[in-house]
Amino acid sequence: MINPFENENREIVFPWQPTLDRVFLYPLPPPEKYGSGLFEIPVFAREFYKPSKAILLAFGPGFFDIKGKWKPITDQLELGSLVCYDNTVPWEYLVKGQDDKYHTVVMCGVNDII
Secondary structure (H helix, E strand, O other), X not given: OOOOOEOOOOOEOOOOOOOOOEEEEEEOOOOXXXXXXXXXXXXXXXXXXXXXXXXXXXXXXXXXXXXOOEEEOOOOOOOOOEEEEOXXXXXXXXXXXXXXXXEEEEEEXXXXXX
């Protein structure tokens, strides 16, 4: 199972609901091998090879801009989608998944994903 926040029906089950233009992402784990698989990356160094791909778990409804106009989140986002994101965002949380284990989840703004 690549996504610990999916149930047996392949639906996203995530306990938190973000506000404004925030999103929660489950980052894909770092690779264990480099290149064509010939070189194994040591466990202590895998953080340096952290991919910038993640699974979209939840997103907020939108926000009011400075002029008071409602800015909804784009309708292109779909739960469970594979997205690219800025993996330098520092907001990581531990959340219990469907497998009763805690997994790292990233919170960022919708502008931090592609």
